Amino acid sequence: MAHTLAITKILDVTHNVRQFTFEKPEGFAFTPGQAAEVGIDRDGWRDAGHPFTFTALPDWDDLQFTIKIYPEHNGLTEQIGTLKVGDSFIVGDPWGTIEYKGRGTFIAGGAGVTPFIAILRMLRDRGELSGHRLIFANKREADIILRDEFDAMPGLDVVYVLSGENKGGFEHGRIDKPMLERLIGSTDQHFYVCGPDGMVESINDALKDMGADPEGLVFEE
CATH class of the missing domain: 2.40.30.10 (Translation factors)
Incomplete structure (x- = not known):
């Protein structure tokens, strides 16, 4: 309707x-x-x-x-x-198939962060953000959506990745397997992935190569 x-x-x-x-x-x-x-x-x-x-x-x-x-x-x-x-x-x-299923890491590219906004707001209001991480990729610092809100979320660990600028305080490049291995640590968690189709596919492949449970990958199918 x-x-x-x-x-x-x-x-x-x-x-x-x-x-x-x-x-x-x-x-x-x-x-x-x-x-x-x-x-x-x-x-x-x-x-x-x-x-x-x-x-x-x-x-x-x-x-x-x-x-x-x-x-x-x-x-x-x-x-x-x-x-x-x-x-x-x-x-x-x-x-949609993106929904919160448990503690983990959110990985977004550009406007692909939008499905995670309501989920993270929900966890903030519940006081349950601790132990979650957001890895958020953009071309430039000026492109980061709701940065002030994410930075102010208590307990959320936020990592910003810029592909078009190399600046202090930001990861530089594209989210690939070496970067994920450095940033994530244990793969015994849920992973929420959203962004351009090619990015989602490559990140999911990298996470599975690292030992992540395919059933723990949450993305739009």
Whole structure:
């Protein structure tokens, strides 16, 4: 079932990422990490069917997406970048295979961090972040989504990886097996992986080579 939901607030998170807060239908339920197929209430875009992850928590009064805008793609996110308060999303039913299954390491590339935002917020509110790590890869420091919020999460160990800049305080390069071996330690934990398809595949392969249980790998299938 699709819902037409008006935007109530828009916030710039980075130079190309915006956070949209919008109406929540009565009885609408989802699990942190889940997404929905989304269009916008404009001619030609109502059935766009692009998945975006909810970054609100289920008990919030509103829903929220945190979306990277691609003006050059001439597609849905370019259109979303022009939305204003009062415009509407068309949101389908929640779905997805990323959900919290236990203590572990979250590995994200760029906008692939969005399924983890609600999960980490949930763990923060429960006081259960200790022992979790976020390894977050971006091209540049300016691209890091919600850095201040992640840095302020008590008990969360955060490692930022930059591929396009070499700066003090950041890992440099791409997340590969040698980097994972250096950063992770024991593979006796869950691993949550989200990002571009090639990145997810290579990280999952590296983790399995390191001895991680394939059943402990959580990613969008």
